[in-house]
Amino acid sequence: MKIGDLSKKTGVSLRSLRYYEEQGLLQPERGENGYREYSPFAVDQVRTIQLYLQLGLSTEQIAGFLHCVMKNKEAFCREIMPVYETKLRELDEQIATLTAIRSNLIDRIEAIRGDSASTKGDFP
Secondary structure (H helix, E strand, O other): OOHHHHHHHHOOOHHHHHHHHHOOOOOOEEOOOOOEEOOOHHHHHHHHHHHHHHOOOOHHHHHOOHHHHHHOOHHHOOOHHHHHHHHHHHHHHHHHHHHHHHHHHHHHHHHHHOOOOOOHHHOO
16 A cells, blocks of 8 residues: 555554654555555554554654564563653653642742632642
């Protein structure tokens, strides 16, 4: 299938598909005319790439284990565990930072309002 067909079937832009190819995540064949030719398997591959991008992983991280995941099931790919553990640590650090920022903002709002009766839980 051509790149336009793959884009329609997956909902992924042509630009993103070309980027995935540049990053080594997709390897289309090239016809004599130079057009990219994707196998039907590419649909699942693009959907898998999208899943991992939605988990917040980079294309570089995905490239490290995508072949294994596509060939086997995720549970059999040991390469994925360090990536998941690193991402989880990063998220925990971001949550801690955001929690501290939120607390600081609540304190500042309360100080400006002079409202000693309100509690920190009153803010959305």
